[in-house]
Amino acid sequence: MAHHLILVGPPGAGKGTQAKILEKNLGLEQISTGEMLRARAKQDDDFGREIAGIMSSGQFVTDDHMIRMLAEKLQHPDTDNGFILDGFPRTQAQAEALEPILVELGKELDCVIELTVDESALVERITGRLMCSSCGASFHKTFSPPQQDGVCDLCSGALKTRSDDTAETVVKRLKDYHQKTEPVLAYYQKKGLVKQVDGMQDVAHVTASVMEKLGAW
Numbered sequence: 001m002a003h004h005l006i007l008v009g010p011p012g013a014g015k016g017t018q019a020k021i022l023e024k025n026l027g028l029e030q031i032s033t034g035e036m037l038r039a040r041a042k043q044d045d046d047f048g049r050e051i052a053g054i055m056s057s058g059q060f061v062t063d064d065h066m067i068r069m070l071a072e073k074l075q076h077p078d079t080d081n082g083f084i085l086d087g088f089p090r091t092q093a094q095a096e097a098l099e100p101i102l103v104e105l106g107k108e109l110d111c112v113i114e115l116t117v118d119e120s121a122l123v124e125r126i127t128g129r130l131m132c133s134s135c136g137a138s139f140h141k142t143f144s145p146p147q148q149d150g151v152c153d154l155c156s157g158a159l160k161t162r163s164d165d166t167a168e169t170v171v172k173r174l175k176d177y178h179q180k181t182e183p184v185l186a187y188y189q190k191k192g193l194v195k196q197v198d199g200m201q202d203v204a205h206v207t208a209s210v211m212e213k214l215g216a217w
């Protein structure tokens with residue numbers, strides 16, 4: 001049976017890291033709106049430049065655009081075996097818009113995992129993050145360094161710092177998380193879908209806790 005999961009948490013909570021592991025372990029498709037936008041921002045046209053500007057200043061891309069982008073992605077056969085949403089919905093409007101999209105596709109959400117992490121740890125995680133410019137794999141200067149400096153272990157691509165991973169931008173992103181994304185958690189709590197996982201544990205223990213919350217998947 002296909003499963004449909006949402007990962008919610010502040011910037012740096014480990015959503016992308018866990019989504020990639022769960023994709024492999026559970027055969028679900030990771031849908032990262034951040035990755036989709038970063039790929040679009042690489043295109044050297046007006047829209048690509050607009051997205052790059054919005055992201056590097058730590059703001060949200062408009063709900064209309066994100067909802068359209070996600071609706072298109074969910075129609076793709078890659079998601080037929082189930083999916084993990086990473087970075088969407090990020091506002092209540094996005095959460096409300098997701099419902100009719102799923103109904104039309106005959107799909108239902110099974111669970112919303114909230115990763116909780118202390119704010120001081122988030123800043124350290126984000127400012128130490130290194131991202132592969134080729135495959136998008138994520139490393140950390142201290143917590144999960146690559147075997148060779150500046151080189152991705154998985155595809156040998158160049159590791160870079162994300163343009164939005166500065167201490168100043170993190171403050172803005174965290175503020176937006178509290179104001180705009182936390183209401184999404186309240187929305188799903190009313191539906192009884194939210195399960196909290198302690199994201200302060202190391203990566204393997206976070207995965208084990210998520211798997212425990214998912215039960216017999």
Ligand code: AP5
Nearest residue numbers: 011012013014015016017033034059061087125129140203
């Ligand atoms: P997005 O890419 O989704 O960024 P984010 O939500 O800010 O989350 P991050 O990618 O920063 O963190 P993460 O939780 O995935 O942590 P990670 O696993 O990498 O979005 C980027 C931007 O795109 C947004 O700001 C916005 O502009 C736009 N956008 C995207 N979706 C949108 C939407 N729906 N609507 C509007 N705009 C949208 O881990 C972080 C670091 O910590 C890594 O170095 C990792 O190695 C390390 N780490 C992970 N887990 C652990 C652990 N357990 N212990 C120690 N270190 C760890």
